[in-house]
Amino acid sequence: MKKPDQPSPSQLMSVIQTQTAIAKLGLDLNAVMTLVAEQAQQITHAKGAVVELAEDGDMVYRAVSGGAAHLLGLRLKMANSLSGRCISENTTLYCMDSEVDERVDRDACRRVGLRSMAVVPLVHCGEGIGVLKIYSSEVNAFHDGDLQILSLMSELIAAAMFHATRYGAQELYKLATQDNLTGLANRALFLDCLRQGMEKARYSNKVLGVLMIDMDGLKPINDQYGHRMGDAALKEIAQRILKNTRHEDLVARLGGDEFAVILSSVQNQELASAAMNRIAEACGLPFVFENIRLKIGASVGLAVYPEDAETSEQLLEYADQKMYVHKKLKKSSEFIGNT
Numbered sequence: 510m511k512k513p514d515q516p517s518p519s520q521l522m523s524v525i526q527t528q529t530a531i532a533k534l535g536l537d538l539n540a541v542m543t544l545v546a547e548q549a550q551q552i553t554h555a556k557g558a559v560v561e562l563a564e565d566g567d568m569v570y571r572a573v574s575g576g577a578a579h580l581l582g583l584r585l586k587m588a589n590s591l592s593g594r595c596i597s598e599n600t601t602l603y604c605m606d607s608e609v610d611e612r613v614d615r616d617a618c619r620r621v622g623l624r625s626m627a628v629v630p631l632v633h634c635g636e637g638i639g640v641l642k643i644y645s646s647e648v649n650a651f652h653d654g655d656l657q658i659l660s661l662m663s664e665l666i667a668a669a670m671f672h673a674t675r676y677g678a679q680e681l682y683k684l685a686t687q688d689n690l691t692g693l694a695n696r697a698l699f700l701d702c703l704r705q706g707m708e709k710a711r712y713s714n715k716v717l718g719v720l721m722i723d724m725d726g727l728k729p730i731n732d733q734y735g736h737r738m739g740d741a742a743l744k745e746i747a748q749r750i751l752k753n754t755r756h757e758d759l760v761a762r763l764g765g766d767e768f769a770v771i772l773s774s775v776q777n778q779e780l781a782s783a784a785m786n787r788i789a790e791a792c793g794l795p796f797v798f799e800n801i802r803l804k805i806g807a808s809v810g811l812a813v814y815p816e817d818a819e820t821s822e823q824l825l826e827y828a829d830q831k832m833y834v835h836k837k838l839k840k841s842s843e844f845i846g847n848t
Contacts, residue, residue: 514652514653514654515653515654515657516654516655516657516658516661517654520552520553520654520658521658523548523551523552524548524552524658524661524662524665527544527545527548527662527665528665530544531544531545531665531669534669537689538669538670538681538684538685538689539571539572539684539685539686539687539688539689539695539697540689541665541666541669542560542571542572542666542669542685543560543572543573543574545560545572545641545662545663545665545666546558546559546560546572546573546574546577546641547574547575548662549574549641549643549658549659549662550574550575550643552658552662553643553651553655553658553659555575555643555644555645555650555651555655556575556576556622556623556644556645556646557573557574557575557576557577557578557621557643557644558573558574558575558577558641558642558643558644559572559573559574559577559580559641559642559644560572560573560631560639560640560641560642560666561585561592561639561640561642562631562638562639562682562685563587563593563596563637563638563639564682566586566587566588567584567585567586567587568584568585568586568587568590568592568593568639568640569582569583569584569697569701570582570583570584570697571639571685571686571697572697576622576644576646577621577644579822580621581696581697581700582696582697582698582699582700582701582702582703582704583701583704584701584704584705585614585617586614589612589613589614590613590614590617591604591610591612591613591614591626591628592628592640592642594612595628595629595630595637595640596630596637596638596639596640597637599630599632599637600630601627601628601629601630601656601659601660602627602628603625603626603627603651603656604625604626604627605625605648605649606624606625606648606649607619607623607624607625607626608624613626621644622646623644623645623646624644624645624646624647624648624650625644625645625647625648625649625650625651626642626643626644626645627642627643627644627651627655627656627659628640628641628642629641629642629656629659629660629662629663630663631663631666631667631670632667633667633670633671633681634671638670638681640663641659641662641663641666643655643659685697686698688761688762690740690743690744690762691743691744691747691762692747693747693751693760693761693762693768694759694760694761694762695761695762695763696761696763696764698759698761699759699761699763699769699771700821702759702771703719703771703821703824703825704821706759706771706773707814707821707824710774710814710815711815715774716774716775716776716777716778716781716813716814716815716816717771717772717773717774717775717813717814718770718771718772718775718778718781718784718811718812718813718814719769719770719771719772719811719812719813719814719824719825719828720769720770720772720784720785720788720809720810720811720828721767721768721769721809721810721812721825721828721829721831721832722750722767722768722769722770722788722792722807722808722809722810722832723766723767723768723807723808723809723832723833723836724742724743724746724766724767724768724792724805724806724807725805725806725807725808725836725839726742726803726804726805726806727739727742727743727765727766727805729804730742730803730804730805734801734803738798738799738801738803741798742796742798742803742805743762743766745796745798745805746768746792746805746807747760747762747768749788749791749792749794750768750770750788750791750792750807752791753784753787753788753791754770754772754784754788755773757773757774758770758771758772758773759771759773768807769825769828770784770788772784775813778813778816781811781813782811785809785810785811788807788809789806789807789808789809789835792805792806792807792809793805793806793807806839808832808833808835808836808839809832809835810827810828810829810830810831810832810833810834810835811828811831812824812825812827812828812831
């Protein structure tokens with residue numbers, strides 16, 4: 510059966526619906542990229558979709574969907590990669606089989622679980638700054654219609670980038686890597702920096718700490734006073750965390766009421782624990798917004814590399830578990846205090 514060389518009506522309708530959804534996201538560039546990756550994956554029936562941005566000779570996974578979800582923040586060298594070639598040639602490229610295509614980084618393809626892929630350039634102000642990629646674990650999984658859909662989807666991202674900023678790649682990088690509400694680093698930048706920080710700590714034989722922070726009290730505030738009050742409380746927690754970390758530490762909002770901190774080059778577990786306690790105490794201080802006293806706080810968990818875990822996934826899981834222990838202890842204390 511001959512594969513279609515034109516997008517189907519249902520695929521085109523999905524593109525239009527995506528455009529409408531993007532309009533509602535405003536200038537939140539990271540949300541736009543994530544939405545387009547999700548829609549590109551679904552429309553083309555790909556295993557995964559990725560938005561990669563070119564940064565310092567690397568292609569960085571800044572938005573992901575489907576089978577690529579665990580790869581957010583991953584860095585791959587531009588040289589000898591199809592994505593890097595896509596940017597330099599400023600054209601759509603298709604790999605039918607990564608095992609025989611000399612243009613691809615074969616080891617990286619195997620790591621991702623990729624056998625065929627299509628990449629289209631993301632162009633901002635006349636400059637190729639990244640790619641939108643779909644991939645499959647099967648050989649020759651895509652057709653001309655899929656490539657046309659991918660091109661349309663890349664133009665949606667490009668339009669969002671243009672409306673977000675008409676300046677160069679540096680301003681665009683900032684918008685793509687920060688949380689729209691708080692201005693903190695977003696999840697993609699956090700994971701990217703965590704991988705780099707662990708690699709640096711490994712080579713220099715130093716310690717790196719990670720804090721997972723869950724804001725307490727957001728849902729009651731949203732339920733009682735609305736999301737405007739909730740957003741104010743989130744911004745306040747973000748500022749309190751920032752004020753109690755060092756300049757070299759990275760503070761991120763991972764989404765919802767979740768925050769995280771990379772404690773760079775802490776000398777030992779005691780200093781990392783002191784930073785954790787300082788943040789937890791600061792987040793629990795009184796907060797008054799528009800003459801309304803809001804009850805806020807934070808549950809915090811600490812993991813130290815390499816003592817507690819050897820991979821980024823294990824490190825985050827360890828810190829997350831410690832955070833939930835802290836949250837449970839706080840609830841127990843509140844219950845005892847109320848009896």
